[in-house]
Amino acid sequence: MLAVALMAGALMFVGARPAFADPECGTVESGDGKFVYQCSENVPGDDGSGGSDGDGGGGSTKPACDLAGVKESAPGADEWYCQGQDACWVNNPTARYPDPKDWPEEPPSEGAVYVYKSCTAPDGTKTFDDYTWYTGPEDEGPSIEELALQAFGALETPGFSLAHSPPRNSIIYIDTWWWADGPSNGEISSGAALGVVAVGTPSHIEVDPGDGSGVMTCDFVTSESDACSYTYDRAGDYTSRGRLVYDVHFEQNGSPLDIAGLPDSLESGWQESAITVAESQAVVVP
Known part of the structure; x- marks a missing residue:
């Protein structure tokens, strides 16, 4: 019964495919010894013409991570995005669901979708590779590197x-x-x-x-x-x-x-x- 209820809840949330923006951030000197932390918005798009910089055709700035590798390793993924310097992809909705015992009891927020998510650091190591509730990269929060910057x-x-x-x-x-x-x-x-x-x-x-x-x-x-x-x-x-x-x-x-x-x-x-x-x-x- 629990598995059926959770499955129904997940399918109910699948329709929400959040649009998101991935910022490219850094510090610039503003003069008099002061530095200002600035971000420029990057809106990912499909591969193809029209891209001004980066891997996404609709991208307005270069992504903060290297998405080329994950797009090559996971061509069938539904979304690719940067989480700090980590390159991530998700199947949204997931291609298959885990055993009922591996499901969380309830979604963390309205609109959450149960997905398979994988993230890779710049050095190639996996930083995340599992099923999880997903509400879009804008809800992931800043990485520790971004907080330090x-x-x-x-x-x-x-x-x-x-x-x-x-x-x-x-x-x-x-x-x-x-x-x-x-x-x-x-x-x-x-x-x-x-x-x-x-x-x-x-x-x-x-x-x-x-x-x-x-x-x-x-x-x-x-x-x-x-x-x-x-x-x-x-x-x-x-x-x-x-x-x-x-x-x-x-x-x-x-x-x-x-x-x-x-x-x-x-x-x-x-x-x-x-x-x-x-x-x-x-x-x-x-």
């Missing part, structure tokens, strides 16, 4: 100014000191994305003296000291610049989260500072 996108570097000593005119062949004025030496962190947090630890500062010598790497200096110094050998007016660099790691509910491929550093925007370098003048006193 959301947290990274919310991570902001503090404001600062590039300071130097001497504060006005420097002198050739005399050390000029540099430091980041304003930020603390403490960690920075993002808001939690469903328990996932990005944490930035001060790593170093990068300073370009502006005379063509290139960028130098210094300790994370936030107060006047000789830890970051440079000697000009030509007089002139220069525009120096500097930025903060943080090492980034991720945590989930307070525990370390180690996932390959996630960003491991964050740089602030460049801050400029004008500096005049003069020649020393010797005065001979009789």
Whole structure:
């Protein structure tokens, strides 16, 4: 009786074939050391002409995963979609049903369909391969990688100014000191994305003296000291610049989260500072 009732419930839900959109997401720099997490919508379509990018003919952007492999291995599937970086397919409705003892007691939500679902990671390993209730990929929720990228996108570097000593005119062949004025030496962190947090630890500062010598790497200096110094050998007016660099790691509910491929550093925007370098003048006193 239970099997008959469940079968009837499943067939009742089969008519709902949800349309879905798969977003391609990532972080882009918006300036002043801030990063914004953005997603572009990808609406899968049938294979064939009309596709602007990706495997689906109606796709408006490239899918976030490689669907070509699963389409080749499961050509008879009804739907293919990306779940994070995993490529998934389902038979909707399933071609056959499992034994009654393997059926769940009831669907998790209205419109759920009992399907056979298979997902493959980018390295080829199976991440899911079983019967399950299915309401469409939009209800799968973000993957742990997507949550980490959301947290990274919310991570902001503090404001600062590039300071130097001497504060006005420097002198050739005399050390000029540099430091980041304003930020603390403490960690920075993002808001939690469903328990996932990005944490930035001060790593170093990068300073370009502006005379063509290139960028130098210094300790994370936030107060006047000789830890970051440079000697000009030509007089002139220069525009120096500097930025903060943080090492980034991720945590989930307070525990370390180690996932390959996630960003491991964050740089602030460049801050400029004008500096005049003069020649020393010797005065001979009789």
